[in-house]
Amino acid sequence: MTVDRTPLLDLYRCMVRIRSFEEHAHKAFLKGGMPGFLHLYSGEEAIAAGVMAVLDDEDYVVTSHRGHGHLLARGGDPNRMFAELYGRVDGYCKGKGGSMHIADMAHGMLGANGIVGAAVNIGTGAAFAAKYRGEKKVSVSFFGDGSTNRGTFHEALNLAAIWELPAIYVCENNLYGVANYQSDHMKLRDVADRAAAYGFPGVVVDGNDVLAVRETAAEAVERARAGGGPTLIECKTWRHWGHFIGDMAKYRDPAEHEAWLKRDPIPAFAAVLLDRGAATEAELQTIQAEADAEMDAAVEFGRQSPFPDKSELTTDVYVGDRA
Amino acid sequence: MRTLNYMQALAEALILEMRRDPNIYIAGEDVGKFGGSFGVTGPVFKEFGPERVLDTPISETAIIGHAVGAAAAGLRPVVEILFMDFLPIASDELYNQAAKIHYMFGGQMSCPIVVRTAIGAGIGAAAHHSQSLEALVCHIPGLKTIAPATPADAKGLLISAIRDDNPVVFLEHKMLYASKGEVPEGDYTIPIGKADVKREGADVTLICYSAMVRQCLAAAEDLAKDDISAEVLDLRTLIPLDKEAILASVAKTGRVVVVHEACLTGGFGGEVAAIIADEGFGSLRAPIKRVAGPDTPVPFSPALESEFIVSAEKIKTAVRTLF
Numbered sequence: 304m305t306v307d308r309t310p311l312l313d314l315y316r317c318m319v320r321i322r323s324f325e326e327h328a329h330k331a332f333l334k335g336g337m338p339g340f341l342h343l344y345s346g347e348e349a350i351a352a353g354v355m356a357v358l359d360d361e362d363y364v365v366t367s368h369r370g371h372g373h374l375l376a377r378g379g380d381p382n383r384m385f386a387e388l389y390g391r392v393d394g395y396c397k398g399k400g401g402s403m404h405i406a407d408m409a410h411g412m413l414g415a416n417g418i419v420g421a422a423v424n425i426g427t428g429a430a431f432a433a434k435y436r437g438e439k440k441v442s443v444s445f446f447g448d449g450s451t452n453r454g455t456f457h458e459a460l461n462l463a464a465i466w467e468l469p470a471i472y473v474c475e476n477n478l479y480g481v482a483n484y485q486s487d488h489m490k491l492r493d494v495a496d497r498a499a500a501y502g503f504p505g506v507v508v509d510g511n512d513v514l515a516v517r518e519t520a521a522e523a524v525e526r527a528r529a530g531g532g533p534t535l536i537e538c539k540t541w542r543h544w545g546h547f548i549g550d551m552a553k554y555r556d557p558a559e560h561e562a563w564l565k566r567d568p569i570p571a572f573a574a575v576l577l578d579r580g581a582a583t584e585a586e587l588q589t590i591q592a593e594a595d596a597e598m599d600a601a602v603e604f605g606r607q608s609p610f611p612d613k614s615e616l617t618t619d620v621y622v623g624d625r626a
Numbered sequence: 627m628r629t630l631n632y633m634q635a636l637a638e639a640l641i642l643e644m645r646r647d648p649n650i651y652i653a654g655e656d657v658g659k660f661g662g663s664f665g666v667t668g669p670v671f672k673e674f675g676p677e678r679v680l681d682t683p684i685s686e687t688a689i690i691g692h693a694v695g696a697a698a699a700g701l702r703p704v705v706e707i708l709f710m711d712f713l714p715i716a717s718d719e720l721y722n723q724a725a726k727i728h729y730m731f732g733g734q735m736s737c738p739i740v741v742r743t744a745i746g747a748g749i750g751a752a753a754h755h756s757q758s759l760e761a762l763v764c765h766i767p768g769l770k771t772i773a774p775a776t777p778a779d780a781k782g783l784l785i786s787a788i789r790d791d792n793p794v795v796f797l798e799h800k801m802l803y804a805s806k807g808e809v810p811e812g813d814y815t816i817p818i819g820k821a822d823v824k825r826e827g828a829d830v831t832l833i834c835y836s837a838m839v840r841q842c843l844a845a846a847e848d849l850a851k852d853d854i855s856a857e858v859l860d861l862r863t864l865i866p867l868d869k870e871a872i873l874a875s876v877a878k879t880g881r882v883v884v885v886h887e888a889c890l891t892g893g894f895g896g897e898v899a900a901i902i903a904d905e906g907f908g909s910l911r912a913p914i915k916r917v918a919g920p921d922t923p924v925p926f927s928p929a930l931e932s933e934f935i936v937s938a939e940k941i942k943t944a945v946r947t948l949f
Contacts, residue, residue, distance in 0.1 A: 363695075365695065395731075396730060396732030397732035406732075408731075413699070413735070414727070416723075417722075418722050418723070421691070421722070421723055424687060424688055424694065424723075425692075425694050427688065427691070427695060428692035428696035428699065429696065429698065429699040430695075431692055431695070435651065435677075436700075436701075442699075454687065455719075458688035459691060461685065619732060619733040620728070620729050621770075622728055622791035623791065623792075
């Protein structure tokens with residue numbers, strides 16, 4: 304049997320690069336010189352990798368405060384990402400946004416966002432733009448379980464439903480809204496059940512199984528492109544770290560944490576690749592080594608990039624203010 | 627020249643712009659089939675239909691929030707928030723998203739949306755349908771705020787607002803909708819950020835905007851009988867503010883009364899007064915006076931509501947204290 308290994312290895316590489324980026328960001332942050340705070344995506348890589356694998360270049364993506372993984376999976380440049388994290392001029396936002404506002408129009412990435420749940424409304428609007436112009440683009444919004452308790456979630460999904468928009472809502476349910484366990488912030492077991500309130504499909508998928516995520520996302524994207532309207536995809540997952548670097552996550556049950564770490568999406572997918580004969584140990588090690596080397600260089604690039612000129616403080620407030 | 631009312635002038639601006647640019651669409655509560663709660667969008671719907679004049683659910687955060695995403699994806703939404711009292715419901719979408727996207731993403735994205743909304747007391751609509759909340763909007767960098775007083779200004783400024791690449795909050799006073807005035811035919815713009823002398827005078831400057839222009843003109847008419855020559859300066863645009871026009875008029879008259887319907891404390895008049903104190907102090911022959919609404923909610927009873935609204939009488943009383 305001949306299997307095209309390339310897409311599978313691409314998925315693996317994507318996840319490994321995200322993990323490596325986050326580990327490098329973590330270390331760099333603790334070392335100092337990186338302002339603000341960072342929300343790491345480690346543990347949730349299968350979601351970004353699986354969803355982005357089925358998108359076209361012209362599609363739109365909007366994300367949350369935990370957005371590094373989405374930008375990388377979308378084709379973002381780690382050099383410019385680290386420069387942004389360091390607040391430097393070569394960053395995606397010239398250092399004006401930082402980790403929580405990282406954005407890349409060239410990849411249809413309409414931004415990470417500091418307001419929990421804001422991506423849901425913005426993604427809905429991008430989906431509207433696609434439909435309004437008669438384009439076949441879709442828009443994917445990423446958000447956590449906590450944000451689905453916000454009123455904006457309801458308003459956006461209801462609007463997408465009645466306008467039959469090509470919008471895909473991906474809930475990365477890592478079971479915590481900051482320190483608040485899911486059962487303490489909603490009565491539902493599955494966020495996906497909320498889709499019933501809007502009259503479109505809600506699907507639960509193992510967010511640590513990249514192939515399952517990819518398959519589920521592919522169905523939703525295909526339906527959206529065909530004019531079938533929105534889908535809510537709930538990806539069950541776990542963040543390996545606290546809400547942000549510095550949050551020791553003492554509110555979590557250590558046994559539950561350990562159990563989830565055993566379901567780490569990267570080794571799990573490595574096992575699948577080896578089992579199917581789609582990769583050798585050596586190949587996987589090479590992917591890891593390449594990612595680590597790439598991120599070593601990216602951290603250095605970011606650290607070496609100059610700070611923005613002080614005049615940047617007052618430019619870009621309005622379009623046209625750059626004399 | 628032909629005469630139109632304020633409402634017709636606004637509708638004409640919308641129609642002309644939508645003929646010119648297919649990326650412009652209208653969305654809001656009952657803007658379509660119902661024709662707009664104040665009737666502005668009725669003629670627009672008639673020409674462009676439901677594809678470009680979209681009824682939304684009662685979902686203010688989705689109305690402005692989706693517009694942010696649609697604008698980021700290249701459309702030019704003109705959305706309606708029925709009463710300005712409802713605008714704070716969508717504070718995140720306006721203040722944190724629309725206003726900041728250009729800056730926080732380092733100039734990569736712009737947000738060319740117009741939010742049309744009705745302000746002001748006078749129709750017995752009480753505390754939740756009568757406020758003038760422009761000061762809340764003016765405090766947020768990244769937004770522009772326009773408050774026209776005449777049909778001709780309404781048309782020319784709405785066309786400018788739609789063509790502006792920044793988010794614009796466009797304030798329509800509900801007591802002005804039926805007011806009539808000469809309106810030029812066809813396509814013309816009035817520059818954003820330019821005040822207009824509505825009546826020339828030599829002894830005192832009445833600085834005002836929106837419906838208060840009428841009260842100031844009435845006061846000036848009466849004051850003329852007492853040999854006080856009052857200049858009426860209609861700001862038209864609050865952000866960006868035409869400081870030069872303010873300072874030029876104060877330099878000419880040496881006396882100033884700043885008038886607005888909104889509550890006094892934290893009102894936009896305080897900003898105008900501060901600018902004059904900072905940069906025009908040398909011209910002053912008397913203290914700067916502010917005439918504004920009391921620091922109360924807008925009351926229901928006609929006896930109380932008419933007391934809330936700044937009258938020509940109150941303006942005249944303030945002017946007389948300066949001589």
